[in-house]
Amino acid sequence: MLDKNKVIVGMSGGVDSTVAAYQLKKMGYEVIGVNMRLWQDDFLEEEHFMKDGGCCSLSSVEDARRVCEQIGIPFYALDFKGVFKETVVDYFIDAYKNGETPNPCIACNKYVKFEALLEKAHQLGAYYVATGHYAKISYDENLARYIVEKASAIEKDQTYALYNLTQEQLQHILMPLAEFTSKDEVRQIAANFDVQMSQKSDSQEICFVPDQDYVGFLKRNGNFKIEKGDFFDTDGNVLGKHEGIVNYTIGQRKGLGITFGKPMYVVDIDPEYNRVVLGENETVFKKELWAKDVNFIQMASIEGPYRCEAKIRYSAKPAPCTIECVDDLVHVIFDEPQRAVTPGQAVVFYQGSYLVGGGTILRK
RNA sequence: UGGGGAUUCGCCAAGCGGUAAGGCAACGGACUUUGACUCCGUCAUUCACAGGUUCAAAUCCUGUAUCCCCAG
Numbered sequence: 001m002l003d004k005n006k007v008i009v010g011m012s013g014g015v016d017s018t019v020a021a022y023q024l025k026k027m028g029y030e031v032i033g034v035n036m037r038l039w040q041d042d043f044l045e046e047e048h049f050m051k052d053g054g055c056c057s058l059s060s061v062e063d064a065r066r067v068c069e070q071i072g073i074p075f076y077a078l079d080f081k082g083v084f085k086e087t088v089v090d091y092f093i094d095a096y097k098n099g100e101t102p103n104p105c106i107a108c109n110k111y112v113k114f115e116a117l118l119e120k121a122h123q124l125g126a127y128y129v130a131t132g133h134y135a136k137i138s139y140d141e142n143l144a145r146y147i148v149e150k151a152s153a154i155e156k157d158q159t160y161a162l163y164n165l166t167q168e169q170l171q172h173i174l175m176p177l178a179e180f181t182s183k184d185e186v187r188q189i190a191a192n193f194d195v196q197m198s199q200k201s202d203s204q205e206i207c208f209v210p211d212q213d214y215v216g217f218l219k220r221n222g223n224f225k226i227e228k229g230d231f232f233d234t235d236g237n238v239l240g241k242h243e244g245i246v247n248y249t250i251g252q253r254k255g256l257g258i259t260f261g262k263p264m265y266v267v268d269i270d271p272e273y274n275r276v277v278l279g280e281n282e283t284v285f286k287k288e289l290w291a292k293d294v295n296f297i298q299m300a301s302i303e304g305p306y307r308c309e310a311k312i313r314y315s316a317k318p319a320p321c322t323i324e325c326v327d328d329l330v331h332v333i334f335d336e337p338q339r340a341v342t343p344g345q346a347v348v349f350y351q352g353s354y355l356v357g358g359g360t361i362l363r364k
Numbered sequence: 365u366g367g368g369g370a371u372u373c374g375c376c377a378a379g380c381g382g383u384a385a386g387g388c389a390a391c392g393g394a395c396u397u398u399g400a401c402u403c404c405g406u407c408a409u410u411c412a413c414a415g416g417u418u419c420a421a422a423u424c425c426u427g428u429a430u431c432c433c434c435a436g
Contacts, residue, residue, distance in 0.1 A: 016397095092398090096399095101398075101399045101400080102398070102399080103398045103399080104398060105397060105398055106398080133397095156397090158397075161397075161398085202396085202397070205397080205398085206397090206398060206399085207397080207398095209398095214398090214399075248399095248400095249398095249399045249400055250399090250400080251399090251400055251401060252399080252400055252401080253400085253401070253402095254389090254390090254400090254401095255390095256389085257389085258375095258389085259374085259375050259376080259387095259388045259389045259390095260375090260376090260388065260389095261375080261376055261377090261387060261388050262387080262388070263387095263388070263389095264388090265400095265401085266400090281401095284401095313398090313399085313400075313401090314396075314397080314398070314399095315395090315396060315400095315401090339401075340400070340401070342399075342400080344398095344399085345398080345399080345400095346398095
């Protein structure tokens with residue numbers, strides 16, 4: 001029998017998850033803090049892993065332990081390295097191997113935070129798992145579904161990385177930061193009981209690649225050869241040599257190591273022939289895309305053409321579009337061409353502030 | 365080894381006697397819970413080299429070196 005008053009909070013040791021735990025405790029929940037051990041890279045200095053962060057931070061166990069003590073809740077450090085490697089790291093490596101650009105945060109949310117950790121919560125008798133994500137989850141009586149809405153702190157909104165969650169998962173998730181209107185407000189609360197923590201900076205890198213060098217990470221952990229190949233223009237002419245497709249993502253300009261007198265961008269990555277196609281800015285816009293592994297939040301599925309907005313990357317403005325399911329894929333046609341539609345990244349659908357669903361962008 | 369033309373930042377390129385534009389790249393920073401994009405900033409005391417003429421030369425003159433084209 002799960003206790004609806006009991007909640008497991010995933011705590012990175014950062015500001016957000018700390019305040020999330022604090023708020024829940026204040027609301028009267030029985031709160032247990034859990035720090036997930038996700039990854040260990042002997043190659044990197046420990047200090048790299050000491051930084052704070054949002055949902056993805058590995059941060060330090062010690063910070064998490066300390067604040068739990070201050071808040072007055074039990075704390076456990078649990079090992080999730082196995083599931084993290086299988087569902088996040090391996091996926092991350094495979095995506096690059098296939099010429100795609102992965103979004104590990106989305107995979108981590110789906111499989112680790114809201115699956116593995118949720119299971120653990122249930123084992124401990126807790127009905128809920130909570131995180132420091134910025135998003136609103138609620139139950140809609142009319143739809144008879146759990147729905148997700150953008151956070152009040154709109155500039156920190158993380159719904160983009162949550163489109164993948166199932167009804168079953170949403171039913172058991174609490175996100176106490178939903179109603180805060182800014183990160184500053186969250187920091188203020190943290191400052192009440194831990195000033196040092198409240199000033200930690202936001203994380204912005206891939207949590208298991210804190211030195212930013214994801215190519216180095218792939219070399220150490222990837223188990224495949226990164227082979228040099230040719231740059232092509234959009235007409236099929238060879239322009240020069242590239243350092244291996246994993247070094248590039250659609251829309252990229254910097255680091256091509258080649259100059260044309262005009263800015264040039266990556267337009268396409270062809271893993272089969274190990275090619276990277278370059279073009280001018282105008283060539284990197286696309287009006288439509290196909291996505292797989294589609295999940296809908298607001299409804300079980302959609303029938304026929306459906307008008308909504310879509311984001312093709314975390315920090316994009318939602319763009320008006322028409323979507324339609326075809327078999328198990330979704331076809332997205334934008335009103336205006338979008339820049340750098342990137343295979344492997346998520347396309348996420350919205351109706352105003354509500355999260356409709358999303359999927360993984362395909363190459364063709 | 366006859367004739368003609370070139371040689372300015374890693375790349376392209378302005379300048380044509382008055383005290384080195386710009387673009388690309390690179391680097392640094394801002395932004396960013398993925399990868400990117402974007403934005404801001406920094407980037408030739410020096411113009412292939414050596415002399416000379418001028419108050420003053422990358423700009424004119426004389427050699428030297430290298431490259432390209434046309435002739436052999």
